[in-house]
Amino acid sequence: MKQQMNIVIVGHVDHGKSTVIGRLLADTDSLPKGKLQQIRDLCERTSKPFEYAFLLDALKDEQSQGITIDSARVFFKTEKRHYIIIDAPGHIEFLKNMITGASRAEAALLVIDANEGVQENSRRHGYMLGMLGIRKIAVLVNKMDLVGYSQQVFERIRSEYSEFLSGIGLEAELFIPVSGMAGDNVAGFGEGMPWYDGKTVLQTLDDFEVLPPDESLPFRLPVQDVYKFTRFGDSRRIIAGTITSGRVRVGDKVVFFPSGKRTTVQSLQTFPVPESPADIPGSEISGNPVGITLEEQLYVTRGDMVAIEGEANPKVATRLKVSLFWLARKSLSSSRDVLLRIGTCKVRARLEQINRLIDASNLEALASPEEVKRHDVAECVLQCDQPIAFDLSVDNAETGRFVIIDDYEIAGGGIIQEALEDDQSWLRDKVMTRNIKWEKSAIGRLQRAEHYCQRAALVLVTGHEDSRKKEVAKALEADLFSHGRLTYYLGIGSLLYGVDADLKTPGSDSRVEHRDEHLRRFAEVAHLFLDSGMILVATAIDLSQHDLEMIRTVLQRHPVLVVWSGDQSGMPVSADTEVPAQLNVEDGVAHVKSLLQEQGIIFKG
Amino acid sequence: MTTKRTFPHLKRLENISIHILREAYASFGNLCMLWSIGKDSTVMLWLARKAFYGHVPFPLVHIDTHYKIPEMISYRDRLTKEWGLTMVVGENASALDQKETFPDGNVDRITCCRNLKTQALVHTLDGSWPRYRFNHKTGEYDLDRNNEPYTGVIAGVRADEEGSRSKERYFSARNRAATWDIADQPPEFWSYYKTDFAPGTHVRIHPLLDWTELNIWEYIRQEEIPTVSLYYDQGDGKRYRSLGCQPCTTPIDSTSKTVDDIIDELQSGQLSNIAERSGRAQDKDDGGGLETLRRDGYM
Structure with missing residues (x-):
């Protein structure tokens, strides 16, 4: 069985990509019978000179415009392997199509017209190949027949373009002088260039090697979905996704990011199930779609990243330094939210700042970097609403790249250069370490929930001073307790002389001085209650959005319900519900309880 | 049993297809898969069973032109039962009633295709025409109460089939009128x-875009996927290479009786200069490609 390889052919418009492909097809006898003659006849009828490029113009549209608007696939084979040649358009308007085509390729042919020399898109496409991660590049200096097969012209272009490539950290495997029209050095050597002692395009393609995946990379599995097909009578809970790097084995200890929760791989699922258990795979490698079951039923969702304990961890951050290219008509600016997608994780994000804007066609810095316009390349900082797991592009290409979605479309993409700090980085690090080091009980989260007929939750009653917070909270606790619920009341100030005793210094208010640490400890205490399956009802004065976000970071996926009590003017936090001053406490409690029912926190056994 | 031999290039194709199917399932609330009963969409159905570990968690939609070769329909209903599929069938009842078809002699082939396939497909997908769902208890097709438009439609088109399909995306957006803007596709x-x-x-989803005709047959052999017998020579030296409506589909000359024979035949190059869909008369009437039909919503 022959190998298969995808090759993209890129370059400036009219530099002869389609002609080179047409020639490759014709000279390897890969055309349908009569096709060549049919096109020749058509050209004769319409008094157009015959061109090999016409062979590719499968679409009527294209023939009328004479330019490749989209990446077309062409199939041909050599003795060594089957090729899919992706013909990417050279017109700037169709850069997004060029990228679409190029990203599917393992190697690239970049065509430069010997007559016109290095042009805007010769450079832009080279730059894009680099961003896309394509490292196997051969540069074809085409239309050598038009420059009298001059070695000088070829050498000049080679030195100019090599210099450009090395400026962006790339290197072409080789430069080949060709004539698509006359056929020199495409499939055979031809007569034109006796001075050339290198390989033909065809030999070059055959010599490109398909490299196996890098086995040294740590395991990464972006969770695509969690399957539970109970409606088909199937009780398996399968974590599904495609491994982007590394290897996973049954029995491996795995960690989920960004949460840091961990468990053990119980099985690797297969379909159809092999007759003999010996044929069930014990491990799976990079590139393969897998379905794993876990020993413990953690709360896992699409967008989580799975890694193996002891291997290098992915990074988790909300601020990323990236290099990106922009494809949409509407520019990227800091005034508008977009969606950032890394692997399967999608979070709301925005442009924080542009460090440098580059014209990809000449690598010159652009002035007034306020927005990233279509076809620009930029180094910038993105800021996300939630922490996201990823790798740096230099460490792991696949999990180090992202796309930006704007207006339902993929509007840009890029590679991650650095994970930047934000004001909660310290807190997330602590939480992650806590999760990794946590000695687990043998009783799981779901077991407790089923046993107590309740999901653990934090009900945070907040409000201005003297707003009946404690009254409402204690009444809620009493009501839940009288109905058999497992619940506890905790005033945030009660921690000051115990848990927070070391933070107290005489003559100062630790709630002000050590506010963040005070909140962190409160949230950690709450986490203990919630981990035990309780509904914790707590009070805090004038809780701010910042405070709430810190608490949520510590509690992660446990539900937090914010109840605002009393006067609604100047609310510093967005509450889930309110108990206004005019409502009596009893009705307020009933209202909060109905919300707990709605959210499935309390339910009937 | 010895471990089944799998081929790396088929594994690579399978990996991408499964990833795409799972992306589709995770992203679209009202998803369906078009099943033409042919070899390609049956391979796709098999891939779905692999992706979802034996289940197909979305309906399969088949457009019944009432001119399909009868064996195709019995094969469809057999697999529906065996594999527990949610099978939904749509049709252009009015064109059939009014006999606006090519076999009735009232319209040309392209118009017939547009009526019985494109129109039926567009209206079945958007829910404006009745859908019929297979009832696993009675074995009959009942009126389907779900007439919500499908927001994700998985189709088994392959890039090597004909010109316009080579320009498709894996995920290809269609507007309200189901038309396809080839020049301005998303990256x-x-x-x-x-x-x-x-x-x-x-959005149309195309998990098989990178597969070739040969890959499909190699995979059918590797996975032992059941296929309809029309693809094989039954002794008269003819077999169907591509399946469609009886009046517009002709078999090719071939003595391939098994999957192995077909793979040998394809590898020998005997068929390499003949288009796979050469037995499909509507392609020729559309100027050699399906582009006109496909812009309007044909698969």
């Missing part, structure tokens, strides 16, 4: 696809 790179869509639009 698609790395493993990121167009899984976000505006209300009222739908």
Whole structure:
């Protein structure tokens, strides 16, 4: 069985990509019978000179415009392997199509017209190949027949373009002088260039090697979905996704990011199930779609990243330094939210700042970097609403790249250069370490929930001073307790002389001085209650959005319900519900309880 | 039993297809898969069973032109029962009633295709015409109460089939009128696809885009996927290479009686200069490609 390889052919418009492909097809006898003659006849009828490029113009549209608007696939084979040649358009308007085509390729042919020399898109496409991660590049200096097969012209272009490539950290495997029209050095050597002692395009393609995946990379599995097909009578809970790097084995200890929760791989699922258990795979490698079951039923969702304990961890951050290219008509600016997608994780994000804007066609810095316009390349900082797991592009290409979605479309993409700090980085690090080091009980989260007929939750009653917070909270606790619920009341100030005793210094208010640490400890205490399956009802004065976000970071996926009590003017936090001053406490409690029912926190056994 | 031999190039194709199917399932609330009963969409159905560990968690939609070769329909219903599929069938009842078909002699082939396939497909997908769902208890097709438009439609087109299909995306957006703007398609790179869509639009998903005819047969052999017998020579030296409506589909001269024979035949190059869909008369009437039909919503 022959190998298969995808090759993209890129370059400036009219530099002869389609002609080179047409020639490759014709000279390897890969055309349908009569096709060549049919096109020749058509050209004769319409008094157009015959061109090999016409062979590719499968679409009527294209023939009328004479330019490749989209990446077309062409199939041909050599003795060594089957090729899919992706013909990417050279017109700037169709850069997004060029990228679409190029990203599917393992190697690239970049065509430069010997007559016109290095042009805007010769450079832009080279730059894009680099961003896309394509490292196997051969540069074809085409239309050598038009420059009298001059070695000088070829050498000049080679030195100019090599210099450009090395400026962006790339290197072409080789430069080949060709004539698509006359056929020199495409499939055979031809007569034109006796001075050339290198390989033909065809030999070059055959010599490109398909490299196996890098086995040294740590395991990464972006969770695509969690399957539970109970409606088909199937009780398996399968974590599904495609491994982007590394290897996973049954029995491996795995960690989920960004949460840091961990468990053990119980099985690797297969379909159809092999007759003999010996044929069930014990491990799976990079590139393969897998379905794993876990020993413990953690709360896992699409967008989580799975890694193996002891291997290098992915990074988790909300601020990323990236290099990106922009494809949409509407520019990227800091005034508008977009969606950032890394692997399967999608979070709301925005442009924080542009460090440098580059014209990809000449690598010159652009002035007034306020927005990233279509076809620009930029180094910038993105800021996300939630922490996201990823790798740096230099460490792991696949999990180090992202796309930006704007207006339902993929509007840009890029590679991650650095994970930047934000004001909660310290807190997330602590939480992650806590999760990794946590000695687990043998009783799981779901077991407790089923046993107590309740999901653990934090009900945070907040409000201005003297707003009946404690009254409402204690009444809620009493009501839940009288109905058999497992619940506890905790005033945030009660921690000051115990848990927070070391933070107290005489003559100062630790709630002000050590506010963040005070909140962190409160949230950690709450986490203990919630981990035990309780509904914790707590009070805090004038809780701010910042405070709430810190608490949520510590509690992660446990539900937090914010109840605002009393006067609604100047609310510093967005509450889930309110108990206004005019409502009596009893009705307020009933209202909060109905919300707990709605959210499935309390339910009937 | 010895471990079944799998081929790396088929594994690579399978991996991408399964990833795409799972992306589709995770992204579209009202998803369906078109099943033409042919070899390609049956391979796709098999891939779905692999992706979802034995289940197909979305309906399969088949457009019944009432001119399909009868064996195709019995094969469809057999697999529906065996594999526990949610099978939904649509048709153009009015064109059939009014006899606006090519076999009735009232319209040309292209118009017939447009009526019985394109129109039926567009209206079955958007829910404006009745859908019929297979009832696993009675074995009959009942009126389907779900007439919500499908927002994601998985189709088994392959890039090597004919010109216009070579320009498709894995995830291809269609507007309200189900038309396809070839010149302005969204970008698609790395493993990121167009899984976000505006209300009222739908996305066609093409997990088999990179597969060739030979890959399909190699995979059918590797996975032992059941196929309809029309693909094989039954002794008269003819077999169907591509399946469609009886009046517009002709078998090719071939003595391939098994999957192995077909693979040998394809590898020998005997068929390499003949288009796979050469037995499909509507392609020729559309000027050699399916582009006109496909712009309007044909698969």
